Amino acid sequence: MDNDELLERLKAFTFWSGHREMSIEDLAAIQPGLGRLMPEIGQRTWKLYYAAKAHNWPMAHFQAKEIRGLMELGAFTRPKHEAALLEFLDQYWTPLQEAIKKEDFAAFEAAFHKAVDAANAYHELKDKPYIVWKLPENPPPDLDLSPRKKQG
Numbered sequence: 001m002d003n004d005e006l007l008e009r010l011k012a013f014t015f016w017s018g019h020r021e022m023s024i025e026d027l028a029a030i031q032p033g034l035g036r037l038m039p040e041i042g043q044r045t046w047k048l049y050y051a052a053k054a055h056n057w058p059m060a061h062f063q064a065k066e067i068r069g070l071m072e073l074g075a076f077t078r079p080k081h082e083a084a085l086l087e088f089l090d091q092y093w094t095p096l097q098e099a100i101k102k103e104d105f106a107a108f109e110a111a112f113h114k115a116v117d118a119a120n121a122y123h124e125l126k127d128k129p130y131i132v133w134k135l136p137e138n139p140p141p142d143l144d145l146s147p148r149k150k151q152g
Contacts, residue, residue: 003091023108037070042133044070047151050139052100052108056147060108062102069092084122092118 001009014021048063068089075085094113099107116133123131139145 014129027074034079034081035072037074038131041067041131045133046136047140047143047145049112049135051145052105054139054145054147055103055105056145057100057103058147059143059145061097064093064097064100068097081126084126088118088122090114 009042010024012023014023015027016022041135044063044067048060051057051059051063070088071085071093075082092111096108096115098112099105099111116135120132123129
């Protein structure tokens, strides 16, 4: 069996999702692109900032880690943006995460604003100048971002 035959056989397989049969091509098509991932990244970035401002470092760490994972997923599912996303993570997100590890709000805030400015510059570079993310003036209302003391 040559590669073309093998590929055709693989394309013929379907998998039950619990709701419907799906082919490998169906599964590939429903992977999230940046249009689905970036709104979640924006929501988490909002929570990240206000968690750090409240010195809720575990929450800040969690949000920053989740944002990194979402950007890595976007880099994987959308290879044309992979280099830019990974460059952003390396140059702007890593310093932000380091500031969180040190629980240094001044360093975090400086890194945060650099990251936001860089993200908006990437939007322009990628022909999306109409996307300009900004930090909302108030903390998100859906979470209590104040630090919690450990029980026990």
